[in-house]
Amino acid sequence: MLRSIHDSLEPKLITLFRRQGYSWADFSADAIAGLAVAIVALPLAMAIAIASNLPPERGLFTAIVAGFLISAHGGSRYQIGGPTAAFIVTVAMVAMKHGYEGLVLATIMAGVILIIMAFFRAGELIKFIPYPVIVGFTSGIALLIAFSQIRDFFGLSITTVPPDFIDKLSIYITHLHETNFTAVILAVISIGIIFFAKKYFPRIPGPILVVTFSALAVWSLNLPVETIESRFGTIPSMLPSPVWPNITFEKLRLLLPDAITIATLAAIESLLSAVVADGMTGTRHKSNAELLGQGVANIASGIFGGLPATGAIARTATNVKAGAKTPVAGMMHALWLFLFMVLLAPLIVKVPLAALAAILMVVAWNMSEIKHIKEIMQAPRTDRIVLIVTFALTVLVDLNFAIQAGIALASILFIDQMMKSTQIRPVESDENDPDSTSNKIIPQGAEVYEIQGPLFFGVAEKLVDTLMLFEKPPHVFILRMRYVPLIDAAGLHALEILHERLSQYDTQLILSGVNAQVDQFIRSSHIDEIIGRQNIVDHIDKAIIRADEIIGEKI
DSSP states (O other), rough: HHHHHHHHHHHHHHHHHHHOOOOHHHHEEEEEEHHHHHHHHHHHHHHHHHTTTHHHHHHHHHHHHHHHHHHHHSSSSSSOOOOOOGHHHHHHHHHHHHHHHHHHHHHHHHHHHHHHHTTTTTGGGGGGGOOHHHHHHHHHHHHHHHHTTTTHHHTOOOOOOSSSSSHHHHHHHGGGGGGHHHHHHHHHHHHHHHHHHHHHEEESSSHHHHHHHHHHHHHHTOOOOOHHHHHHHHOOOOOOOOOOOOOHHHHHHHHHHHHHHHHHHHHHHHHHHHHHHHHSSSSSOOOOHHHHHHHHHHHHHHHOOOOOOEOOHHHHHHHTTTTSSHHHHHHHHHHHHHHHHHHHHHHHSSSBBBHHHHHHHHHHHSSSOOHHHHHHHHHHHHHHHHHHHHHHHHHHHHHHHHHHHHHHHHHHHHHHHHHHOOOEEEOOTTOOOOOOOGEEEEOOOOOEEESOBBOOHHHHHHHHHGGGGGGSSSSEEEEEEEOOBBBBBHHHHHHHHHHHHHHTTTTEEEESSSOOOHHHHHHHHHHHHOGGGGOOOHHHHHHHHHHHHHHHHHO
């Protein structure tokens, strides 16, 4: 048991080194891939921090510290970690409600939750989150991200942007007359550069072209737009010293819901990113080790003045395409970013905010899941309902509630579908079924019904209501359960109630075709003592023989 836990939590880096070693050629490939990813990550890390209403260096700190640790301790061969756009809304709201120190504590708490999830092997459970829920909240986040960039995209002079969607809309409308058309033109050209580079020069990262050319344009033409420097001043050229936040029980209690949201989002996005990498390379990630790496990285990110971190799908895909061999590529990406920060800090601050807003607009578009939304809108009605509700709640309420409500709604609708698929009816003749009652001699005074599907709480009441179908109660009621794969406590209770109701009419209940698993639950709940062990059989022939005996005794 302990060995199994150890294997599931062992970092992919150690597993690979132990099994296949590490050569100079591998390191060269990883170093080049890490550089390619760092070039992409540099503008994104700053843009995500700024969009979260925090200084740009917070994003760089996160990409360096968390990016290194996610690769070193994670369970994916190619995962690139750091701040991601999916966190923007949550981070901005937590920082606004509790200040940056509160955000740090929530990030550390989320890290601890992720480590606990890893030890309890929760990595495999993430796959049970319904797909429409994932698409719904991802597309909702994309809309919120795009909406949060309107201030800088249009160059509006708004000091503080409220976190609520409706409040944002209201304040944007009241300030729309302040539009800085220079910023708009710069942002539109930036988007054009990104799409142009993607189509004609796919090996050159569009975002790095945008920040380079936009900074040069602002500097050389003295364009009247806001830059990182004009809003935030200089950025440090070194990592800060680690600082542990002040912890009180009251703070822990207040921040727990936000920490759970951060941990849930980090788990989902990191494992989705790992799955994408597996699909591109044919490898397999270790989900629990990935959660452990995410936990360690988020704790360290908080201590070193960063933001919540997770696996970044676009950067991970870039890493794969750049020829990475091992998790060392992700560690090198962090080291390259550190060198950029040390050497280029005076130049980085010249980047205009409109250009960073344009980059995030493109990120939001890529996150919008338009293709998958169209697919789900052609799916069954229940999936469409879950998608729309999750999307609406993500935009209008908050992510935490949206995920909870989406999963709950999907579960309820699934239970409803299962109820409808489970049938309780008189046994119909079937010439191809040797055990069909049409091929048996059913004694006078016996009724045979069959239940097809799991007998769980959603179906239990339907079973008891079967009695309403009888004009005259029979001497024996045979319930065929050969197609009942499982039963829960409500199903067991329904059998007990069915037996009690039948007893009032002097009718004996016989259970037929009970499989071993269902029989075990019946025994452990002592329902067999109530019904009578001799009245629970594994085949219809035995049930008919038992029915003959009961009817003979009554006659």
